Amino acid sequence: MNFNYYMPTKILFGPGKLNELANETFPGKKALIVISAGNSVKKNGYLNRLESILTNKEIEYVLFDKILPNPIKSHVMEGADLAKKENCDFVIGLGGGSSIDSAKSIAVMAKNPGDYWDYICGGSGKGMPVENGALPIVAITTTAGTGTEADPWTVITKEDTNEKIGFGCQYTFPVLSVVDPELMLTVPxxxxxxxxxxxxxxxxxxxxxxxxxxxxxxxxxxxxxxxxxxxxxxxxxxxxxxxxxxxxxxxxxxxxxxxxxxxxxxxxxxxxxxxxxxxxxxxxxxxxxxxxxxxxxxxxxxxxxxxxxxxxxxxxxxxxxxxxxxxxxxxxxxxxxxxxxxxxxxxxxxxxxxxxxxxxxxxxxxxxxxxxxxxxxxxxxxxxxxxxxxxx
Structure with missing residues (x-):
């Protein structure tokens, strides 16, 4: 009977909830949108819908669309570099667990120095503390699999050593998540x-x-x-x-x-x-x-x-x-x-x-x-x- 409870994410849950994102206050003025290298969120119109919501709210955005089904460290570092270069002040993960996990990790590296693996515990990770926090994270899930929209965890592979390790801290909870089952109808x-x-x-x-x-x-x-x-x-x-x-x-x-x-x-x-x-x-x-x-x-x-x-x-x-x-x-x-x-x-x-x-x-x-x-x-x-x- 000894436990701590911390779940700071606001969750919009239910069919049609993506539309209600237009009524929310976003945590910044310029977003890095993180999606997979596949074409499902583009083909199904989910990216266009998100872009329309951001445009109507006068929020700028940059797209990073390289994420793999098993996301890798080099893409985290590349996404973080893009976020810094473009002065993005929050990150949106749109898609399945890999896109949202990558958004979380990118949000950390956009505000902290060194290499992502410096902060990983386990394997060859250095286990350093995340001293500078992370950019705010918005999660829009198009799958029902990882629960990453409601937890702090992100799983990334260091591809040169074949180390696939989970990571998370108080800063990697999304501030806002959308769980709209209508976005899941197209999953094979x-x-x-x-x-x-x-x-x-x-x-x-x-x-x-x-x-x-x-x-x-x-x-x-x-x-x-x-x-x-x-x-x-x-x-x-x-x-x-x-x-x-x-x-x-x-x-x-x-x-x-x-x-x-x-x-x-x-x-x-x-x-x-x-x-x-x-x-x-x-x-x-x-x-x-x-x-x-x-x-x-x-x-x-x-x-x-x-x-x-x-x-x-x-x-x-x-x-x-x-x-x-x-x-x-x-x-x-x-x-x-x-x-x-x-x-x-x-x-x-x-x-x-x-x-x-x-x-x-x-x-x-x-x-x-x-x-x-x-x-x-x-x-x-x-x-x-x-x-x-x-x-x-």
């Missing part, structure tokens, strides 16, 4: 599934973490319930605005979980996979790891697993006591089958089984802090075994 079904499971695992990891608390538990269990009920509908019918809205809510709740609890080592393991194989979508990597990961932990915190199974709609009281914790894993597998993602293979992304020990070491070296919040302390051998069992 496979990405809808990957993103939904990323949100799910933020909540399940946050629920089993040893720093979980009563507030994060409430958010986590509701998020798990909503994803179990509505993600298969979103995958099958992407235009179902009710289902999209419920999954968007689950995603934002998962961001609240990450603001009040923590991810666990499942994320460390996935970061090692996608740092070395950047074409692997983060959510897909988590799905690949999940059955083996949660099977291992089911016996470590059985009560937590029973609560998660209940949230997913399992009638645990009808089961023999010894089967109740693993009923969550069975429900997880069924959800993956319903969403068409249960048979994802690491080998499809060029990951070799003999690489697993090195990848496990990478996970522990770069994001060892998440192993410390696991409900049971994994050894390197156990980490390798989980990843071996997850390998297909």
């Amino acid at each position: 079904e496979h990405l809808t599934a990957y993103q939904g499971f990323d949100a799910l695992f933020h909540s399940t990891e946050g629920f089993i973490a040893n720093v979980a608390n009563p507030v994060s538990d409430v958010y986590a269990l509701k998020s798990i319930e909503l994803i179990a009920n509505y993600l298969p509908i979103c995958v099958k019918d992407g235009n179902n605005i009710e289902a999209r809205t419920q999954v968007a809510l689950a995603n934002t709740l998962s961001g609240f979980v990450e603001s009040t609890s923590s991810c666990t080592s499942e994320h460390s393991m996935e970061h090692a996979l996608s740092a070395n194989h950047p074409k692997l979508p983060h959510g897909a990597g988590l799905i690949m790891l999940s059955e083996a990961y949660y099977t291992f932990f089911a016996s470590k915190v059985p009560d937590r697993f029973i609560a998660m199974a209940k949230a997913m709609g399992v009638d645990v009281d009808s089961l023999p006591e010894e089967e109740r914790p693993m009923s969550f894993v069975k429900a997880l597998i069924k959800l993956q089958e319903d969403c068409g993602v249960h048979n994802l293979r690491m080998s499809s992304y060029g990951i070799e089984k003999e690489d697993i020990p090195v990848l496990a070491e990478n996970a522990r070296r770069t994001m060892g802090g998440l192993f410390e919040v696991d409900p049971y302390t994994l050894s390197l051998k156990e980490t390798v075994e989980i990843m071996y069992k997850a390998y297909k």
Whole structure:
């Protein structure tokens, strides 16, 4: 019963909320708009809508459109240089988690000296304090996956060393976020599934973490319930605005979980996979790891697993006591089958089984802090075994 609560972001949530951005006070007069290198936010008109809102409010803007699905440090530094050169006084992340995460990191480096990795804890990072704060951040999410619109976290890869590490501080909470499920209607079904499971695992990891608390538990269990009920509908019918809205809510709740609890080592393991194989979508990597990961932990915190199974709609009281914790894993597998993602293979992304020990070491070296919040302390051998069992 000992925890701190800090969630300073104003969130506009619901269908049509992008339009209401026109009524908000922006935190500056010139924005750096950060979007992906893909064309979805342009093609779907979201960028034009944002530009119109800014123009009508007499706010200048500059576009930075190079962000990759697994964002990299060199683009953070390039974006920060552009923000400084153009005298931008706030940053807008428009798109999925990669664009918003990059916006957060760019906001830090636009106000602080040196290299981004100077401020990273873990791996080759120097762990320096962020003394100058960050430019204010506005987040407009077009996906339901990372919860980054409602937490301080950003994940960037140092591409020359294959280190993919999370970072966040009080300055990297967005000051204003828009969660408009209408912007999510165009997400393809496979990405809808990957993103939904990323949100799910933020909540399940946050629920089993040893720093979980009563507030994060409430958010986590509701998020798990909503994803179990509505993600298969979103995958099958992407235009179902009710289902999209419920999954968007689950995603934002998962961001609240990450603001009040923590991810666990499942994320460390996935970061090692996608740092070395950047074409692997983060959510897909988590799905690949999940059955083996949660099977291992089911016996470590059985009560937590029973609560998660209940949230997913399992009638645990009808089961023999010894089967109740693993009923969550069975429900997880069924959800993956319903969403068409249960048979994802690491080998499809060029990951070799003999690489697993090195990848496990990478996970522990770069994001060892998440192993410390696991409900049971994994050894390197156990980490390798989980990843071996997850390998297909």
